[in-house]
Amino acid sequence: MNTNRDTSASDCGRREFLKAGAVGVLGVGLGNLALAHSAVAAEPQPQSASPAIRPLKSVRIGLVGVGDMGSCHLQNLLRIDNVEVRAVCDIVEGKVAQAQDMIVKAGKRKPDAYTRGDTDFKRLCERDDIDLVYNATPWEWHVPVCLAAMNSGKHAATEVPAAVTLDECWQLVETAEKTGRHCVMMENCCYDQTELMILNMVRKGLLGELLRGEGGYLHDMRAIKFSRPGDGPWTAEGIWRLPHSVRRNGDLYPTHGLGPVAQCMNINRGNRLVRLTSMGSQSRGLKLFAAKKFGPESAQAKQHYVLSDVVVTLIQTHDGQVIVLNHDTSSPRPYSRNILVQGTKGIVVKYPEEKIHIEGRSGENEWEPLEKYRKEFEHPLWKSLAKRAEGLSQGGMECMDFIEDYRLIQCLLEGTPTDMDVYDAVTLSAVSALSERSIAANSTAVDFPDFTRGRWKNRQPLGIIS
């Protein structure tokens, strides 16, 4: 596994440099660093990664990674028409067998198994009978799997974050552009009921011009980080999650909070993320927890964890908004994604309770329950799809995950652009690497690369899909 951290300054301007080079004479002697990764980088005008892609009659899927999230998505996919899961890949044979069982029990054809180790996904990608590689592996495998998929002519859908380093971000962009395939980041929280409703409110102008957004991942993950396979459902993640807390200090998981806010603010679609600055607290929670769970002399308690217990990031948008992101995964606290959207006409928050204040509607200085606005502003996607998720069992995420998967399949069947494309995927994911860089430099402000290379100016905002 590769959790290689690349926070060198050269990344940020790489595409800018390449563009400059490509317009004139390609700089002799400068090319090594810049061109090491991908031949496509030297193309003067790479095509957009949102091509008109022909509609599919059915979506034939290869599923890579069938742990907790992979199984969730599989449950959803089995409920959606015109989907066939042809192949399942995991390093744990038992998980593949379990997935095969689920599929057979749903009355579908048993998919082929790929269980020959870490890179067996490559064989899966090479099949000629799949359209989409659905990637629910640990973070550090997201990019290798997506690249293999696209380079084999398949669309890629990946769990969050899409990439860990800035270099990986560029690899996704360049490969999606070169191959003309989708690279979709499956950010389920964009499809949660309240987040969808807030997007609808924003589009209807209820909040006025947006000024501020907040979001985050505030989730006591201590037990999960120290879990080992067999500890129970949702807890085998420790084996790959904990190493990130050992080695990296930044907002490691920005997309749940940032995704919905970015959609409200039309990021990459008329607006863009310009710069960020991050600040981290002491690192205490993991060591304290380990000392209690494994004893003060245990290796886990003696380990140094560089991840700050609290990381706060400020992001400036091109239009001027401020976005505040929180990452808080090693302390005792109730779960929150801290969603807040504020505009010139009002403000709405999701945690710990859903509240809203709208000038002229709410009483002076009054928070109203958001519930009062539901009938008027419920998002049509939620209205039409929530019922279809009934009976799924995914720890409270049933509906949003189902809608997310439904939308992915719908777009592929209709040949329309996906709600989130490769530019969105890498822009949101890049916050991790940029925040690591900012914290390492005492909260220096760090610029976002423009992964769209100017296309953000003319891309259309995400509409209200019915």
Place this chain on the structure above:
Amino acid sequence: MNTNRDTSASDCGRREFLKAGAVGVLGVGLGNLALAHSAVAAEPQPQSASPAIRPLKSVRIGLVGVGDMGSCHLQNLLRIDNVEVRAVCDIVEGKVAQAQDMIVKAGKRKPDAYTRGDTDFKRLCERDDIDLVYNATPWEWHVPVCLAAMNSGKHAATEVPAAVTLDECWQLVETAEKTGRHCVMMENCCYDQTELMILNMVRKGLLGELLRGEGGYLHDMRAIKFSRPGDGPWTAEGIWRLPHSVRRNGDLYPTHGLGPVAQCMNINRGNRLVRLTSMGSQSRGLKLFAAKKFGPESAQAKQHYVLSDVVVTLIQTHDGQVIVLNHDTSSPRPYSRNILVQGTKGIVVKYPEEKIHIEGRSGENEWEPLEKYRKEFEHPLWKSLAKRAEGLSQGGMECMDFIEDYRLIQCLLEGTPTDMDVYDAVTLSAVSALSERSIAANSTAVDFPDFTRGRWKNRQPLGIIS
């Protein structure tokens, strides 16, 4: 009036430079800039500004500024034993007459009036029968009045913020050190019920080691900023408040949120504020409001207001904590000071509802109402004094303001250090100037001056006063 903004880089290191110079030979030819402000600057070892000051038998007060806050404090002072208000100063004669009436009605001697314009406070400060100059003037007059008071041998108490520029901050420190007088910033929110209780919880270890604090001033001030004298109570502030929104972009009012958090984190008392970074949103609210109130062609609607509608500031402490400050005064929203304190054992928030989660006490993933902890953790000051504020009428701030004034007088009568001294006053106030500097430089991180020049390491944390 002087709202002179000094954000030049030379401020920050000024005292460091002076110290270096004073230890060896005073640098010839370098002295002009550094020594321009104050002769005391060249003293090799200025004494601490928290001297043991002799107890007073009674506190004889000269009150400068009797607008809304000045009248509040006067009400409080009239309820406290061993206080005599000897003189009252304001540029508005009617306000002085009103204050005199209040005092006489309370059965006290009629104080002398000082109403000969902007700088008549100087005559007041020169009287030889007052101990304390209590300063509730507009922001830009805080430092001139405090300096005049201390230079005349009087203690100074000032409304927040104590100073507007970094240069003013240093003037307060140097003058307090030179004269051996108190310079107290009256940050009433440090004495609010919940803030006091949180401090008590922190001191009792309930939250563990602190990791994060949040605070702010989130108050729809649009009507107040555009108010003119005669518009009603609390609204004459517009005349001096609005110009700050025209000219300055930063967190103009940091102390209500930061004060209580800084006390919890022992700032200047074993810990200190190290650096900050600030980010501001668009400026929209004031223009929109003015267009509606005065018409789109009005001077107010055509005015350019540089103050961002939302300013968010991250502050790093020496111990590693992250403090998040919000300033949000030009948008429709319910009032909040966003108080949050989080440690290794739990987290407590004040707005919009008071909630707490403590590991081992609260249920997993559960917010409890803070009320459940009141009996155990109510601060003794609140317990003993809240009843004495009954019947005061100060817009909901009765108790905290009364306790604040009570503590000031108590310290002067007992000859003990005040809860907040000149170092605290300028450290908290300096956030404004530093945040202006950070925003002007695209959220560059900016270091705090160490106003204590190393004394923060050995100063004792504020205890739990009964």
